[in-house]
Amino acid sequence: MKLLLKLQNLKLLWTLKPLNRTFHGHPRLLSSDVYSLYESIRQGKQEIPKYFNFASDVLDKWSEIEKAGKRPSNPAFWWINSEGEEVKWSFEELGFLSRKVANALTKECGLQKGDRLILILPRIPEWWLVNVACMRAGIVIIPGTSQLSAKDILYRLQASKAKSIITTDKLAPAVDSVASQCHLLKTKLMVSKGSREGWLNFTELYQNQSADHSCIKTSIQDPMIIFFTSGTTGFPKMTQHSQGSLGFRPLLSERYWLDLTPSQMIWTTADTGWILTSIASFFDPWVFGSCIFIHNLPQTDSEVILNTLCRFPIDALVGAPTLFRMLVQNDLSKYKFMNLKYCMSGGEPLNPEVMEQWKSQTGLDIHEVYGQTETGIICSVFKGMKIKPGSMGKAAPLYDVQIIDKNANILPPGQQGEIAIRSKPKRPLGFFSEYLDNPKKTAESERGDFYVTGDRGTMDEEGYFQFIGRNDDIIISSGYRIGPFEVESALIEHPAVVETAVVSSPDPLRGEVVKAFVVLSPTFSSTDLKSLIRDLQDHVKKTTAPYKYPRKVEFVKELPKTVTGKIKRNELRDKEWGRI
Secondary structure (H helix, E strand, O other), rough: OHHHHHOOOOOHHHHHOOOOEOOEEEEEEOOHHHHHHHHHHOOOOOOOEEEEEOOHHHHHHHHHHHHOOOOOOOOOEEEEEEOEEEEEEOOOOOHHHHHHHHHHHHHHHOOOOOOEEEOOOOHHHHHHHHHHHHHHHHEEEEEOOOOOHHHHHHHHHHOOOEEEEEOOOOHHHHHHHHHOOOOOOOOOEEEOOOHHHHEEEEHHHHHHOOOOOOOOOOOOEEEEEEEEEOOOOOOOHHHHHHHHHHHHHHHOOOOOOOOOOOOOEEOOOOOOOOHHHHHHHHHHHHOOOOOOEOOOOOOHHHHHHHHHHHHHHOOOOEEHHHHHHHHHHHHHHHHOOOOEEEEEOOOOOOOOOHHHHHHHHOOOOOOEEEEEEOOOOEOOOOOOOOOOOOOOEEEOOOOOEEEEOOOEEEEEOOOOEEEEEEEEOOOOOOOOEEEEHHHHHHOOOOOOOOOEEEEEEOOOOOOOEEEEHHHHHEEEEEEEEEEOHHHHHHHOOOEEEEEEEEEEEEEEEEEEEEEEEEOOOOOHOOOOOHHHHHHHHHHHHHHHOHHOOEEEEEEOOOOOOOOOOOOOHHHHHHOOOOOO
């Protein structure tokens, strides 16, 4: 049997015959034939398959293994909320329910392969069901956060030309307020116990459907998901990913950052509108047959999170830096985690002092991952790797990551430049396909043989990367180039500071100076602010290079953020420079 045919029959992938090989100290769970096959693809000796569908080629294979009794009794999906409700699905149950949803979308809503559906749901089981169902039907999913406003929804509906939308009764009025301006929108589905005029009840619709559905044949290059970028600069852009870029990529990347097994469970606290949820709470765990754990978390409550880690056998925790900054504010000695062994942080750099506090109180390291909507994970601190404070690890498999200058020349270790990924002569599988309807932006993302991330950083002699800041976040003061993250990291060490953002501010002598916007801890709210400013400035001078200290400090109640929780430094900077 030819290797390519073996690849298309991915059932072989989960022959749980251990090899006498390890990856970062952990045993492989792939058969020798499959390992040889993927090695040949990674080395360019074998082509990737022409056709691939994550639902049929991954999830349904795990269902078969499950029915054959060759997978641990771990659920595939485990959801809870604070009211005591609970949902558990096996891979077989996930397949049964998602086929019913696929029939509802195609037969009742008239959606076909290539049609686009906007999915705006909080962390509820239906989000996962709809994702799988859309893959079965070849429908392109467009995730969105539940914090979107009516204006945001209008922009997404019009830009994407979506024919359908699924959301909750909470957002249904916002959709109705703009629907008349969206002439391509044909069906509206509401996840709710009630009803609303002009809307189909999602639960009733799919429960009445047959579970007999044949998964559509999709090319590995067919569009699967469109993410709207966070919009830190300009209007959000549509970033399209294919069946291969998110679904097939983890098959070739081994166990490079999650390193889970079918008996383990992962909890990702990211919002459902963010690519990290798709990667860390959908594709990558399910490739390895692991259980995805979800708490609906309507609000990010540190006590709820810590108690959940104590009550449930969660092996891996993934969250934004804000999560860990919040958790270390608690007395962690009061909590005994049931099973937690592996913690990961992504979305933006994590302050080294937070990592140290977490380690000292829990005994656990935090492994950083770095990526973008366009590329997925670019760098990570693999399990078993040496952790260097302030570093986001090494390049992920499949990616040749370099630091380049403005002429696309590779810079030597230690020299600051742009973080870039080699994209020519062959575009890596994990890449987005394009910025939809924006060929100019797509072209601008390439420089020479590289895709440029727009982030600045350095790489050391061992191949570890360090993030410095966005290109447009760099502060140049008296000829010195200052990245805001280092100043923010210094400030966050001070007990008065809960959160901070650093931007440039105009100065007649130096051109620009560092300005810090600071959210104070409640215990410092009545402090002598002038004295506190001096104290913060002195602290930064002692913690980092003196020229980086904030010459201006402004105390604010909160920082402006995108819907994904990233700080809008550009908004603060524009106000400083009188642009808005």
